[in-house]
Amino acid sequence: MLRPSTPIRLLDLAAEHAALQPALDAAVREVLAEAAFIQGPAVGQFAAELGAYLGGAHVVPCANGTDALTLALLSLDLPAGAEVIVPAFTYVATLEAAALLGLRPVLADVRPDTFNLDPVAVAAALTPRTGAIIAVHLFGQCADLEALGALAAAHGVALIEDNAQALGATFQSASGVTAHAGTVGAVGTTSFFPSKNLGALGDGGALLTRDPARAALLQQLANHGQSRKYHHQRIGLNSRLDTLQAALLRVKLRQLPANTAARQAAAARYDGALDDISGLKIPVRDARSSHVFHQYTVQVEGPGRRDALREHLHQCGVPTSVYYPVPAHQQPAYAYLGYRTGQFPVAERLCETVLSLPMHPLLTVAQAAYVGEAMGYFFAGWE
Structure with a gap:
């Protein structure tokens, strides 16, 4: 029986972090010294740096990737029972976010080659009750944003990009315009679960958009729906990226x-x-x-x-x-x-x-x- 000369791991977070240990330690010490563990300076700094990496997108950090999907759907203000088209081949969080909000997940099949949502299947699944399409960029490359974007525009529905697995990927349209995954639709979502390409040392997530008004709404929804402390305009979530995780993610983003x-x-x-x-x-x-x-x-x-x-x-x-x-x-x-x-x-x-x-x-x-x-x-x- 063959045996490898050195152990092979599915992923190797311990080794990745060991190479960054001095910078990670310094980030922890800074957060401890500031003692601003919720919405501390590192959260805004990380959001700005990730936004710059993504070509100037607005980034709204949140607690995890599932919350990001939930907040993205909340920002659309869809009526109860509205349909949300999702891939039949995906992690369950894509459906879960819609179901928990009283929306109805509608499944569409995926392409056999890229594993991503099939625009032909999406077109067949569209009805007058459709409120959104969630395109999951599975395993690291973009779904067909051009075809899916055209369908969304033609039917007046929102395109959400679940970008938990493809942060940093880009998509080039037929016109030659290149955009980062997660920044093409009405709103994109991502996860900083430790195993992701950009993973925290705990949980975390973010929303991505090029629309400043939507970014402001998402920020409000992620913080109890308040415009300022103790003034709540909307029903929202308590979904905030910890300052400590933001500080650690700043280190890892550079890599x-x-x-x-x-x-x-x-x-x-x-x-x-x-x-x-x-x-x-x-x-x-x-x-x-x-x-x-x-x-x-x-x-x-x-x-x-x-x-x-x-x-x-x-x-x-x-x-x-x-x-x-x-x-x-x-x-x-x-x-x-x-x-x-x-x-x-x-x-x-x-x-x-x-x-x-x-x-x-x-x-x-x-x-x-x-x-x-x-x-x-x-x-x-x-x-």
Whole structure:
């Protein structure tokens, strides 16, 4: 049985943070000295720095990525029961935010190549009750913002970008305009969950927009709906990014461009090792979008083969994960929506075939080569 010369981790936060330890320690000491743990100076500083990184977007920090989705929908002031189109292949938070607000998630299938929301399926799902479309930029590259934006504009509905997995990616329209993921629709959301490309050392999230009026509204909604202390114009949430997490994120934001380049280099090495394996599909890139590789997710063809490969890799010392094993319409919590097995065939097939390999900025050339070698042995034996 193959074994790696050095341990391979799905992600390696301890090693990433060790390289930043002096700067992280200094950030903690500064927050402790200021003792402004809620809405301290670092929160506004981080928002401004992230906004500059995203080409001048307004950034409204909040407590986590799910709150960001909830606040984005709250800012639209949709009537109870309004429909929100979401992908059938996504993390449950996309549906959860709509359901908790009394809105109705409406599922649409995804593309079999990029895993992102299929505009053709969205067009079929639109009704007079549709209030918003949530495009999830899955695994690190943008959904078809041009087609989805056109549909949203034509039907007078809002486009929300769930950008938790693609912070730093860009999308180029047919006219040649390039924009950062999360800044194209009415509002974008992101998460700073520790495993994200820009991860906190706890929880956190943010909303992104180019509209200053919407940014002001989002800021109000995230702070109990108040315009100033003890004056509440709206029903809002208590959803604030801790000062300590903002200070730590400022340190990590400075490393994000280099870390993104390292992820892209690791993905290219995987491509070279895996591209010629029959029965395996490497990630497809949309030529209009950059890819920041939150995950490197392959598709394994053949009944039962994905799970067999996963067990083989485990025996070889290669950790993997499946994002996601159950499509949204088969989750018991959302049975009330009335969908049946077979209605979203692409999402159902992906749940049976996708496999995410180790991906982080510190993945070495030798480790990527070893993963490729271990996978090659499996497919050679399968044949």
